[in-house]
Amino acid sequence: xxxxxxxxxxxxxxxxxxxxxxxxxxxxxxxxxxxxxxxxxxxxxxxxxxxxxxxxxxxxxxxxxxxxxxxxxxxxxxxxxxxxxxxxxxxxxxxxxxxxxxxxxxxxxxxxxxxxxxxxxxxxxxxxxxxxxxxxxxxxxxxxxxxxxxxxxxxxxxxxxxxxxxxxxxxxxxxxxxxxxxxxxxxxxxxxxxxxxxxxxxxxxxxxxxxxxxxxxxxxxxxxxxxxxxxxxxxxxxxxxxxxxxxxxxxxxxxxxxxxxxxxxxxxxxxxxxxxxxxxxxxxxxxxxxxxxxxxxxxxxxxxxxxxxxxxxxxxxxxxxxxxxxxxxxxxxxxxxxxxxxxxxxxxxxxxxxxxxxxxxxxxxxxxxxxxxxxxxxxxxxxxxxxxxxxxxxxxxxxxxxxxxxxxxxxxxxxxxxxxx
Amino acid sequence: xxxxxxxxxxxxxxxxxxxxxxxxxxxxxxxxxxxxxxxxxxxxxxxxxxxxxxxxxxxxxxxxxxxxxxxxxxxxxxxxxxxxxxxxxxxxxxxxxxxxxxxxxxxxxxxxxxxxxxxxxxxxxxxxxxxxxxxxxxxxxxxxxxxxxxxxxxxxxxxxxxxxxxx
Amino acid sequence: xxxxxxxxxxxxxxxxxxxxxxxxxxxxxxxxxxxxxxxxxxxxxxxxxxxxxxxxxxxxxxxxxxxxxxxxxxxxxxxxxxxxxxxxxxxxxxxxxxxxxxxxxxxxxxxxxxxxxxxxxxxxxxxxxxxxxxxxxxxxxxxxxxxxxxxxxxxxxxxxxxxxxxxxxxxxxxxxxxxxxxxxxxxxxxxxxxxxxxxxxxxxxxxxxxxxxxxxxxxxxxxxxxxxxxxxxxxxxxxxxxxxxxxxxxxxxxxxxxxxxxxxxxxxxxxxxxxxxxxxxxxxxxxxxxxxxxxxxxxxxxxxxxxxxxxxxxxxxxxxxxxxxxxxxxxxxxxxxxxx
Numbered sequence: 001x002x003x004x005x006x007x008x009x010x011x012x013x014x015x016x017x018x019x020x021x022x023x024x025x026x027x028x029x030x031x032x033x034x035x036x037x038x039x040x041x042x043x044x045x046x047x048x049x050x051x052x053x054x055x056x057x058x059x060x061x062x063x064x065x066x067x068x069x070x071x072x073x074x075x076x077x078x079x080x081x082x083x084x085x086x087x088x089x090x091x092x093x094x095x096x097x098x099x100x101x102x103x104x105x106x107x108x109x110x111x112x113x114x115x116x117x118x119x120x121x122x123x124x125x126x127x128x129x130x131x132x133x134x135x136x137x138x139x140x141x142x143x144x145x146x147x148x149x150x151x152x153x154x155x156x157x158x159x160x161x162x163x164x165x166x167x168x169x170x171x172x173x174x175x176x177x178x179x180x181x182x183x184x185x186x187x188x189x190x191x192x193x194x195x196x197x198x199x200x201x202x203x204x205x206x207x208x209x210x211x212x213x214x215x216x217x218x219x220x221x222x223x224x225x226x227x228x229x230x231x232x233x234x235x236x237x238x239x240x241x242x243x244x245x246x247x248x249x250x251x252x253x254x255x256x257x258x259x260x261x262x263x264x265x266x267x268x269x270x271x272x273x274x275x276x277x278x279x280x281x282x283x284x285x286x287x288x289x290x291x292x293x294x295x296x297x298x299x300x301x302x303x304x305x306x307x308x309x310x311x312x313x314x315x316x317x318x319x320x321x322x323x324x325x326x327x328x329x330x331x332x333x334x335x336x337x338x339x340x341x342x343x344x345x346x347x348x349x350x351x352x353x354x355x356x357x358x359x360x361x362x363x364x365x366x367x368x369x370x371x372x373x374x375x376x377x378x379x380x381x382x383x384x385x386x387x388x389x390x391x392x393x394x395x396x397x398x399x400x401x402x403x404x405x406x407x408x409x410x411x412x413x414x415x416x417x418x419x420x421x
Numbered sequence: 422x423x424x425x426x427x428x429x430x431x432x433x434x435x436x437x438x439x440x441x442x443x444x445x446x447x448x449x450x451x452x453x454x455x456x457x458x459x460x461x462x463x464x465x466x467x468x469x470x471x472x473x474x475x476x477x478x479x480x481x482x483x484x485x486x487x488x489x490x491x492x493x494x495x496x497x498x499x500x501x502x503x504x505x506x507x508x509x510x511x512x513x514x515x516x517x518x519x520x521x522x523x524x525x526x527x528x529x530x531x532x533x534x535x536x537x538x539x540x541x542x543x544x545x546x547x548x549x550x551x552x553x554x555x556x557x558x559x560x561x562x563x564x565x566x567x568x569x570x571x572x573x574x575x576x577x578x579x580x581x582x583x584x585x586x587x588x
Numbered sequence: 589x590x591x592x593x594x595x596x597x598x599x600x601x602x603x604x605x606x607x608x609x610x611x612x613x614x615x616x617x618x619x620x621x622x623x624x625x626x627x628x629x630x631x632x633x634x635x636x637x638x639x640x641x642x643x644x645x646x647x648x649x650x651x652x653x654x655x656x657x658x659x660x661x662x663x664x665x666x667x668x669x670x671x672x673x674x675x676x677x678x679x680x681x682x683x684x685x686x687x688x689x690x691x692x693x694x695x696x697x698x699x700x701x702x703x704x705x706x707x708x709x710x711x712x713x714x715x716x717x718x719x720x721x722x723x724x725x726x727x728x729x730x731x732x733x734x735x736x737x738x739x740x741x742x743x744x745x746x747x748x749x750x751x752x753x754x755x756x757x758x759x760x761x762x763x764x765x766x767x768x769x770x771x772x773x774x775x776x777x778x779x780x781x782x783x784x785x786x787x788x789x790x791x792x793x794x795x796x797x798x799x800x801x802x803x804x805x806x807x808x809x810x811x812x813x814x815x816x817x818x819x820x821x822x823x824x825x826x827x828x829x830x831x832x833x834x835x836x837x838x839x840x841x842x843x844x845x846x847x848x849x850x851x852x853x854x855x856x857x858x859x860x861x862x863x864x865x866x867x868x869x870x871x872x873x874x875x876x877x878x879x880x881x882x883x884x885x886x887x888x889x890x891x892x893x894x895x896x897x898x899x900x901x902x903x904x905x906x907x908x909x910x911x912x913x914x915x916x917x918x919x920x921x922x923x924x925x926x927x928x
Contacts (some may be wrong), residue, residue, distance in 0.1 A: 443889075447888075450635050455639060456638065519906060
């Protein structure tokens with residue numbers, strides 16, 4: 001759908017003089033583009049049924065989108081700045097709130113970066129437990145995106161189903177961590193709770209249920225002719241453009257690029273597990289949906305393996321366990337819940353820098369931490385996948401039809417709070 | 422040729438997939454399970470693993486103030502109440518994010534989570550729980566359960582996903 | 589022995605009053621409207637593993653929910669934005685409803701039981717229905733809002749998309765019956781002993797799909813397109829004004845469904861022949877039962893489908909439905925020639 005020729009006018013289409021603003025800042029339905037052509041302007045959001053916490057300024061020539069500008073920042077919470085004012089441990093619950101639906105995956109690289117600076121390594125069992133929660137989170141994140149994609153074409157059944165089935169994974173995560181969404185499970189040195197009794201049986205039941213449900217998803221939504229008509233060959237992202245624009249996550253893989261931070265970075269238990277990175281060549285909206293479906297299946301495969309291979313041993317680094325009194329150590333062994341040493345509040349990494357990346361449901365997240373040897377970081381830079389993918393709004397919508405906008409929005413699985421941080 | 426392309430190119434195959442979608446819908450129309458838990462009448466038993474409202478055992482507390490220091494949201498603070506020599510923690514539920522760090526750091530297990538989270542207060546002051554008798558040390562119970570809601574247990578099921586069986 | 593109320597009852601039971609105002613007209617139309625929206629929500633909820641409306645009258649599954657909603661619409665403040673054309677804004681919802689209920693005059697409820705008996709009832713009903721888009725476009729223009737304007741344009745496009753197929757498929761069926769009178773069509777089906785859908789299945793299918801498009805039910809709720817244009821032409825409406833425009837599309841579906849049942853499902857004739865002779869009013873009940881079951885199916889599709897894109901719906905209309913309806917016309921013609 002995107003026309004190659006119009007890319008040169010990318011910069012001309014902004015808020016230049018004479019484009020949209022009349023004297024007195026009154027918006028008229030008609031704007032003008034650089035060539036003086038009349039365009040119909042529609043502001044989608046922030047008060048709109050399908051905008052999310054953002055605004056999209058759409059300029060239409062008839063039914064064709066000339067330009068769609070994502071106007072982000074409505075849920076900017078200064079997370080990077082806030083993290084400079086708090087101790088390392090206290091930033092974990094903060095960063096979780098960037099992507100509350102995928103909180104394990106977004107905090108894991110941060111914790112790994114802190115661990116690098118502290119010179120601690122999580123025990124093997126903790127790595128497996130982290131992987132377990134990360135994959136549970138990935139599934140629920142994909143289901144969340146799926147539901148929104150469904151309602152974007154008014155398919156309310158897909159919306160309700162995937163939010164309902166997400167509940168199972170949220171429940172599993174709750175049994176493991178004690179919280180539904182903001183798990184705060186992964187902390188420097190390990191994890192906060194051991195695997196509860198009977199978790200494996202529950203997880204296997206959930207997997208078998210989900211496998212069956214995915215077949216129904218395919219019938220009622222993915223291979224529903226209406227959905228195919230709406231998604232096929234809509235918002236095509238070529239392989240070249242995907243790598244040129246720095247797209248990450250399933251959106252990249254749906255365009256034929258085999259890249260996944262789980263493979264590239266080899267963190268957690270992933271090097272020891274057998275799983276595939278689903279890649280599709282088409283690069284259209286339907287391919288992005290199908291890649292996510294395939295990733296859900298792969299995540300379930302990972303969960304099975306993690307539960308089978310789960311090693312025995314401590315789930316928290318010995319370095320910190322030694323700091324707590326023996327009575328509490330016994331308590332930890334009995335209840336499977338961590339007791340933090342008092343020194344944990346003021347973790348003090350030596351001066352230096354650390355970077356880490358990880359694969360979230362939406363794509364790759366990147367952390368860069370600068371420490372001056374204080375209890376608080378000097379600087380934490382977070383690059384979230386949604387922020388990398390937001391450029392797709394502009395890129396994919398050009399030349400598409402107006403009704404394709406929700407489809408493209410849904411298929412790239414943009415999550416405004418994550419993009420805004 | 423992929424299924425999607427077959428649907429687009431072949432009208433008869435497309436009709437078949439239309440029929441498959443409608444048949445799936447009809448199957449669920451007459452199937453039994455529902456996901457909804459009708460909340461005030463049925464209350465989900467959150468289990469003892471749940472990180473719900475926090476409770477103080479004042480007799481165990483050694484006033485070390487670690488909980489107040491670790492709190493990422495500054496919800497937990499130390500209060501010295503009139504007539505008492507030591508300071509004890511109090512919690513402000515306007516701020517609490519239920520991360521449970523305070524529970525995890527308490528060296529004497531004086532703080533614990535309760536499996537209750539459906540609490541509402543009438544005013545902002547009511548959300549601040551000072552270490553007074555009947556406040557921060559209170560035994561929590563779900564208001565829905567108190568008003569006659571039946572407790573249901575969450576069970577994983579291969580057919581229905583989550584099952585909610587009354588206890 | 590004449591009771592004091594007998595003249596009144598006789599008047600009510602006269603076809604020219606009963607048919608437009610009681611059944612199948614306004615009163616039953618209102619009942620259908622309220623129960624159908626409830627049923628739609630309940631069925632969608634069941635497919636989606638939920639309960640749907642429940643807590644208003646819990647014992648009967650929340651059936652009174654729609655009455656509660658209607659009451660809420662009545663008492664909600666209808667906000668009239670400053671930029672609208674006030675007369676058009678206020679008049680069009682009522683006008684839309686009026687145009688929607690007018691066809692009831694010509695729809696027979698039972699043999700020779702019709703408000704105004706004319707031999708052109710089918711084109712009259714369809715022609716009155718074709719006025720609705722005009723009102724909607726007027727409404728969209730009067731509301732003077734970006735989203736309503738887009739909605740109005742979509743309505744215009746959709747009208748072009750379905751109207752041709754709707755008319756041709758209806759006339760294709762009528763061609764075989766050699767009449768444009770709905771009552772006579774049912775009688776023809778009675779004399780043939782076959783419902784019209786078996787005689788001309790293509791026309792029936794095209795009419796059904798075009799009907800979904802005409803009443804903007806899923807997968808063709810393009811005009812309201814919530815995810816792009818909020819509520820389309822109805823964006824600025826609130827309170828009872830919104831209630832009127834929302835109800836109109838369901839009533840139109842009911843009108844078209846009555847026509848469909850009379851044309852293709854042998855109207856008031858019972859499924860088993862000879863049952864109608866037991867009690868004449870049973871015919872009206874049969875018509876209603878058939879119509880209602882099909883209405884339920886039409887709204888059940890909400891649980892299965894998403895929304896087609898505007899150009900896809902148009903190409904469905906022109907590239908698939910119009911040729912199919914022409915084939916249906918040829919089919920009828922062929923049947924006539926063959927003398928079947």
